[in-house]
Amino acid sequence: MTAHLRIDLDAIAANWRTLADLHGADTAAVVKANAYGLGAERVAQRLYDAGARHFFVAHPEEGVKIRALLPGAMIAILNGFLPQKAELYGNDLVPVLGSLRDIQNFTSYAATRGAKPEALLHIDTGMNRLGLDPTDLAELAANPTLLDPITIRYVMTHLVDAEQQDDPGNQVQLARFERACARLPPYRRSIANSSGIFLGPAFRADLARPGAALYGINPTPGRPNPMRPTLRLTAEILQLRTVEPGERVGYNGIWTATRRTQVATVAAGYADGYHRALSNRAHAAFDGRRVPLIGRVSMDLITFDTTGHDITQGDMLELIGPAVPPDEVAGWAGTNGYEILTSLGARLARTYGPL
Numbered sequence: 001m002t003a004h005l006r007i008d009l010d011a012i013a014a015n016w017r018t019l020a021d022l023h024g025a026d027t028a029a030v031v032k033a034n035a036y037g038l039g040a041e042r043v044a045q046r047l048y049d050a051g052a053r054h055f056f057v058a059h060p061e062e063g064v065k066i067r068a069l070l071p072g073a074m075i076a077i078l079n080g081f082l083p084q085k086a087e088l089y090g091n092d093l094v095p096v097l098g099s100l101r102d103i104q105n106f107t108s109y110a111a112t113r114g115a116k117p118e119a120l121l122h123i124d125t126g127m128n129r130l131g132l133d134p135t136d137l138a139e140l141a142a143n144p145t146l147l148d149p150i151t152i153r154y155v156m157t158h159l160v161d162a163e164q165q166d167d168p169g170n171q172v173q174l175a176r177f178e179r180a181c182a183r184l185p186p187y188r189r190s191i192a193n194s195s196g197i198f199l200g201p202a203f204r205a206d207l208a209r210p211g212a213a214l215y216g217i218n219p220t221p222g223r224p225n226p227m228r229p230t231l232r233l234t235a236e237i238l239q240l241r242t243v244e245p246g247e248r249v250g251y252n253g254i255w256t257a258t259r260r261t262q263v264a265t266v267a268a269g270y271a272d273g274y275h276r277a278l279s280n281r282a283h284a285a286f287d288g289r290r291v292p293l294i295g296r297v298s299m300d301l302i303t304f305d306t307t308g309h310d311i312t313q314g315d316m317l318e319l320i321g322p323a324v325p326p327d328e329v330a331g332w333a334g335t336n337g338y339e340i341l342t343s344l345g346a347r348l349a350r351t352y353g354p355l
């Protein structure tokens with residue numbers, strides 16, 4: 001096995017428990033994008049076993065995939081109700097309605113069904129992507145019977161800047177949300193994503209919606225990470241060679257040896273989700289020590305300077321994991337940990353167990 005992704009489901013479950021305890025009320029699991037690349041079915045099943053009964057995905061297809069594994073659990077579809085895929089919602093999927101049009105489409109659909117199907121209501125308080133805007137909200141407040149054909153399980157909003165503890169925008173969103181809720185029947189509420197849970201009691205409501213923190217991404221950037229690492233990406237050294245001073249390594253020769261250098265060529269690349277932006281910037285770990293990446297990341301290969309390490313062909317380097325956290329890799333790549341995880345390539349061999 002040349003490149004391998006190890007995923008610790010028990011660590012993900014422990015992270016869910018940590019977040020649920022801190023939240024002190026119902027806590028969902030966001031498992032969109034294949035559980036941030038780690039495997040939606042395995043992750044959802046493990047969190048269900050740990051007690052989670054609320055799950056969020058982006059697309060109805062993602063919901064259908066996990067429906068049978070989670071008896072009785074709510075599976076909410078963040079992207080709303082898509083009429084052209086109406087039949088998928090018949091699998092007990094709960095759309096998050098984010099516009100009047102969404103509400104109208106879903107109530108029309110409800111008319112074709114016997115019972116009052118469930119939905120969540122999304123209020124926009126500053127993200128300006130999805131969610132009822134002030135005009136929609138005024139119309140809904142003036143016509144409360146619009147919601148009669150359906151059952152609203154939660155009313156929710158989504159924070160723009162939850163990971164910035166001191167951003168005044170968080171309080172602004174909270175105030176807007178409270179004003180909006182005051183115009184609606186007394187539904188249960190959902191506010192916090194991962195970082196929102198750490199913003200204090202005002203942001204904890206009836207249901208939290210953490211995603212990233214479940215998978216070990218730091219919800220409190222700039223402070224120690226309270227979450228457990230959940231994955232390790234390793235790749236095998238295919239060749240070791242020694243290059244002389246003045247020799248260049250890899251495409252475009254963007255790295256030049258200034259001393260005799262042992263170069264380890266490793267079997268992973270940007271096709272595995274190891275970003276090309278990491279060229280000449282990242283580090284891997286071997287035996288508890290860091291080794292610098294040299295030259296370009298190519299599609300299937302990366303090169304490291306392993307000079308002075310007792311290392312042999314066939315050894316594995318840790319590219320992302322407990323010793324090289326996804327948040328740090330993201331910093332080198334100029335992105336966030338979310339993108340590092342969701343990039344993890346489909347061709348990586350994924351196995352589940354302790355790291």
Ligand SMILES: *Cc1c(COP(=O)(O)O)cnc(C)c1O
Nearest residue numbers: 030158193194209210211212213
């Ligand atoms: C993705 C998403 C979440 C989870 O956010 P994290 O930052 O990963 O915890 C919660 N709510 C909504 C609406 C989302 O789109």
